[in-house]
Amino acid sequence: MKWEQLLSLKRYGDTNKRLRKDQDETRLGFEVDYDRIIFSSAFRSLQDKTQVIPLSKTSFVHTRLTHSLEVSVVGRSLGRVVGKKILEKHPYLQEEHGYQVNDFGAIVAVASLAHDIGNPPFGHSGEKAIGEYFKTGAGKQYKSSLTPKEYQDLIDFEGNANGFKIVTESREGVEGGLRLSYATLGAFTKYPKESLPKKPTKEIAHKKFGYFQSERSFFEDVAAEVGLIKRKIEDEYTYCRHPLAFLVEAADDICYTIIDFEDGINLGLIEEEYALEYLINLVKGAINTAKYNSLSSTADRLSYLRALAINTLIQEAASVFIANEEKILSGEFHQALIEKSRYEAQIEDILQLSRDKIYQSQEVIEKEIAGYEILATLLDRYCTAATHYHTGASSNYDKLILKSEEGNFDYKNENLYTRLISISNYVASLTDGNALLKYQKIRGLKV
Incomplete structure (x- = not known):
């Protein structure tokens, strides 16, 4: 894959090629994408959708909206850190095409902002509830009238695929949905495959699926434009990830690891002192001991450790990406960036505690x-x-x-x-x- 293709500014319906060097620097195409997501009704609805605690009326618990905003902020930083290294390594992208460090940050930020836009109410159980209606509930009566892929779309209803539908679906008078740039749509699609074959390999990109049959042709157009590698698996075609999708995934991983954990502490599901030890284990090499000891409240200590943890993981994810850039571009990198992190054990400890104390709480x-x-x-x-x-x-x-x-x-x-x-x-x-x-x-x- 080539960066000059991957960073395509094309939008649905374009007849002329959009060149980066011709962009208005005061309102870049990738920044327009961000605005379109922010002002969409689908994004606004995330303010009343579950992140961890369904229907929670506790003000300090994250919703899908606050989570998405935070993931976007982390994604922007990740994109900029990586973008700086990419442009240093491939100066022609800036010299010949006009791409800037902030372009990478803007693409990752908007894809991160939209990453949960297709999620149903009631968290991940919402996806399962829709799927099970068609698989084991009254909806199974429709199976014989659908193709295998159409039926699989329904019984494995996927928020990521639904998100792609939301941002691209044409309506009367609105062609191409939000008409986001193809670079953004590529980065948004963490799982660039159809619902079948289901999990054909152990690659992270095959964990779920990224588009319904109703959006198949649209995604294929995006994949062709940005130059995603196409491969045949089980007599079906799938695609390698857009490289920036790894950064979107990392931003989400960082936020739900740290922020969900923080919500569990605030809700009293995890003992504060016990939880602080887990965060200290993650960032002990970066702690300013004098400053930390000067903080008098648990809330301030938690805030300090959270900021350190997020910054530490941003730098780590960016380092893993840059170290594996060639593999990523050739479609030979098959793990989440955080899984290759030197902090993987500490992260897993936090996630396991969250699973035990938060996600399985009464x-x-x-x-x-x-x-x-x-x-x-x-x-x-x-x-x-x-x-x-x-x-x-x-x-x-x-x-x-x-x-x-x-x-x-x-x-x-x-x-x-x-x-x-x-x-x-x-x-x-x-x-x-x-x-x-x-x-x-x-x-x-x-x-």
Whole structure:
């Protein structure tokens, strides 16, 4: 892969090539991408979507919105650190094409900002709830009418693929969705493959999938433009990651490792003094002992250690990337950057404590259970009403359901897969609170 291709400024529908050296330095194309994400309704909805604790009313607990903003900040720093090294190593990118250090930071920042934009309500259990409706719930009736890939899209409903759909899907009067640059879309797609074959290798890029069948042709256009390497696996084609996707992943890994841990401490799920020891083990080589000992409150000590930990991991991830740049460009690097880190053991200790004390806490489990019931109910009402619309068996109840959601999903489409993925996309777009409210109204619990 070549950097001059990977950093493409092309947008959907462009007829002329966008050159970096011709860009207005006061409003670069990659910065326009950032603005388009920030002002999108899909991004704003993240303020009421779960990061760790579903439906939490605790003000200091992160939502998907605050998490995404923090990942973006870390991603920007990572991109700039790496960009500086890349331009030093490949000066022609700056001299001939006009690329600057901040371009790398801007691309990684916007892809990081959008990385959770497709996640359903109620955290990762939301993805599972949608998938299980089609796999083991009432939605399994549609299997025989779908292709294997279409059905796999539904039973393994994936927030990353849904995010790609959100930022690229054309609507009436809005062609190409948000029309982000192809460099940004490439960096955004951490898993550049279809839902099948499922996890064909142990490569990190095959852990999940990055686009639904409905967006396949769009992604293939992006991949061709930025020059992603195409490979055949199990008689199907998959792609190597855009190099900057590794930085987006690292920014997310850094934030959820440190910030989720901090949320667990603030919620009282992890003992403060015990938790501080874990962070100290991660950054003990960088601690200013005199400054640390001068901090009188646990909150200040935690803040100090968090800042040190994030900076330490940014520098480490950037170093791993630069050391493996040639492998990454040739599609031969198959791990998350943090997995190659010298701090991998300390990070795993923190993650294991988070899994034990936070992700499996009673509050999380109880509210995830509620999420399954809420999303399954909404999916069933919408899918049933849409099916009855096409078979001519609509009850008055079905008509009321569709009337109440007019324009929110494409229930009139003749293609079954298009209808089902549209309904799933809509349910996934709901906030935690909005999904709960719709469920209460449908069940007659609130009028």
